[in-house]
Amino acid sequence: MIEKILLLFSWAILCQGYDLTKPVLKQVVVLSRHNIRTTIRPDLLPKYSPKTWPEITQKPGQLTKKGTLMEQHMGEYFKEWLDSENFFRPICPDVDTVYLYANSMNRTVQTAEAFAEGAFEDCYVPVHHEYSYEKMEEMFRPIISNGTAAFKNMVFNEINQKLKDTKLKESLLELNEILDIKFSEICKTESICDLSDTSKSKITFAVGRELWVEGPLYVANTVLDSFYMSYYEGAPLKDVAWGLLKTPEIWHTVTEITRKDQRMRYSTIARDYGSKLKKCITKIMLNYAEMPKFILIVGHDFNQNALTTAMDFKPFTLPNHYELYPMGGKIVFQRWIVDANEYLKIEYIYPSWTQLRSGAKFTMKSPPQRVVLELKWCKADANGFCSWSEFIRKLSAMQ
Ligand SMILES: *[C@@H]1O[C@H](CO)[C@@H](O)[C@H](O)[C@H]1NC(C)=O
Ligand SMILES: *[C@@H]1O[C@H](CO)[C@@H](O)[C@H](O)[C@H]1NC(C)=O
Numbered sequence: 554m555i556e557k558i559l560l561l562f563s564w565a566i567l568c569q570g571y572d573l574t575k576p577v578l579k580q581v582v583v584l585s586r587h588n589i590r591t592t593i594r595p596d597l598l599p600k601y602s603p604k605t606w607p608e609i610t611q612k613p614g615q616l617t618k619k620g621t622l623m624e625q626h627m628g629e630y631f632k633e634w635l636d637s638e639n640f641f642r643p644i645c646p647d648v649d650t651v652y653l654y655a656n657s658m659n660r661t662v663q664t665a666e667a668f669a670e671g672a673f674e675d676c677y678v679p680v681h682h683e684y685s686y687e688k689m690e691e692m693f694r695p696i697i698s699n700g701t702a703a704f705k706n707m708v709f710n711e712i713n714q715k716l717k718d719t720k721l722k723e724s725l726l727e728l729n730e731i732l733d734i735k736f737s738e739i740c741k742t743e744s745i746c747d748l749s750d751t752s753k754s755k756i757t758f759a760v761g762r763e764l765w766v767e768g769p770l771y772v773a774n775t776v777l778d779s780f781y782m783s784y785y786e787g788a789p790l791k792d793v794a795w796g797l798l799k800t801p802e803i804w805h806t807v808t809e810i811t812r813k814d815q816r817m818r819y820s821t822i823a824r825d826y827g828s829k830l831k832k833c834i835t836k837i838m839l840n841y842a843e844m845p846k847f848i849l850i851v852g853h854d855f856n857q858n859a860l861t862t863a864m865d866f867k868p869f870t871l872p873n874h875y876e877l878y879p880m881g882g883k884i885v886f887q888r889w890i891v892d893a894n895e896y897l898k899i900e901y902i903y904p905s906w907t908q909l910r911s912g913a914k915f916t917m918k919s920p921p922q923r924v925v926l927e928l929k930w931c932k933a934d935a936n937g938f939c940s941w942s943e944f945i946r947k948l949s950a951m952q
Pocket of ligand 1 (some may be wrong): 612615658686687
C-alpha cells in the first residue's frame with residue numbers, strides 16, 4: 554500500500570502532473586487544397602446542353618464566400634485541436650513558429666488567409682506567396698518534365714486503357730441524358746454527341762506543359778465541376794443539374810467521372826508532376842529541427858494527388874465524400890513524441906460532402922472527417938504512428 558502511495562507521490566512530483574505516456578504533438582506540416590471555388594470554365598457550359606445554366610456572377614476559379622467561411626471553420630477547428638494538445642503558447646503563436654505558404658493563385662492565397670483568420674484570429678500570421686496574383690508558381694504547376702519516349706508511351710498506354718473502362722462509360726452515358734447532349738451546340742458544331750464515345754479523345758503530351766485529354770472527358774469534367782459548385786454553394790437541388798441528381802446512388806455514378814479522371818491524368822505522370830513539391834516537403838522533413846512548428850502549404854487537388862503518388866502513400870478512400878481530394882482537404886503530417894520515442898502520423902482532414910453543403914462549423918465534438926494515411930515504406934501501428942527515425946532514414950535515402 555505504502556509503495557503504491559509513494560509511487561503515486563513521486564510520479565506526481567517528477568512529472569508535475571503530466572502523464573509521461575501521453576503522446577505529445579511537436580510539429581505539423583499541412584498540404585491543403587483550396588476551399589470551394591467558382592467553376593473554372595463557365596464560358597464553355599452553354600454549348601454542352603440545350604438547357605439553361607445557373608447564372609454565375611463571380612469570376613471563374615475564385616474562392617467563394619462560402620469557401621472563405623468553410624476555411625475559417627477549418628482554421629477554428631485546427632486551433633481547437635492544437636490547443637487541446639497544448640501545441641502553441643496561449644493567445645498568439647510566436648512569429649517564427651508558424652509559416653503559411655500558398656500557390657500564387659487568388660483562391661489558394663485566400664484559402665490560407667481564411668485559415669489564418671480561423672486559427673490565429675487577432676494574431677499577426679502573414680500568408681507568403683511568390684507572385685502577387687493569379688499566377689501558378691512552378692512548384693505547384695502540373696507540368697511534364699520527363700520527355701523520354703518510354704515515359705510518353707507508358708502514359709499514353711495507361712490513359713488509353715483507362716478510357717475504355719466500363720464503369721466510366723456507364724457514368725458518361727448517364728451524363729449524356731442529364732445534359733441532353735444530342736441537342737447541344739457541341740453536337741452540331743464539333744460532333745461530340747455522345748460522351749461515352751471516348752475514342753474521340755485527343756491526348757496532348759509535351760514537356761513543360763500539363764498533360765491534356767481533350768474531348769468527351771474534358772466536357773464531362775467541366776460539367777461536373779459546375780454541378781459540384783452549385784451543390785456546395787447550397788443551390789436548391791432543383792437547380793443543381795436541373796434537379797436530376799437527387800439520390801446518393803446517382804451522385805456516386807456521375808462523380809465516378811471525376812475520380813476516374815484524377816486517377817487517369819495523375820497516375821504514372823503524378824510522379825513527374827509531384828517531384829518539385831516532394832523535394833520541398835522532403836527538405837522540410839529532413840531539416841525538421843530548424844523548421845517552424847506549424848507549416849501550411851495551400852495548393853490544389855492535383856498537388857495532393859501527385860504528392861501521395863510521388864511519396865508512395867498506400868491507396869486510401871475517404872468516407873462521406875465523392876471527390877478524391879475534397880475542397881479544403883488537408884494532408885496533415887504530424888511529429889509526435891511518446892515516451893521519448895518519435896513518430897510520424899499522417900491524416901487526411903476534410904469536410905464531408907454534406908458538411909460542405911450545410912456550411913457546418915467544426916468542433917472537437919463535431920469534427921471534420923479524419924482518416925489515417927500510411928506510407929508504403931513506413932509501417933504504422935494501430936494509432937497510425939510509424940517510427941520517425943525510420944521515416945527520416947528512408948526519406949533521406951530516396952533523394
Ligand atoms: C485576384 O485578386 C486580386 C486582389 O484581390 C483582384 O484584384 C483580382 O481581380 C483577382 N483576380 C480575379 C481573376 O478575380
Ligand atoms: C523518365 O521515364 C522513364 C520511363 O518510365 C524512366 O525510366 C526514367 O527514369 C524517367 N526519367 C526521369 C528523369 O525521371
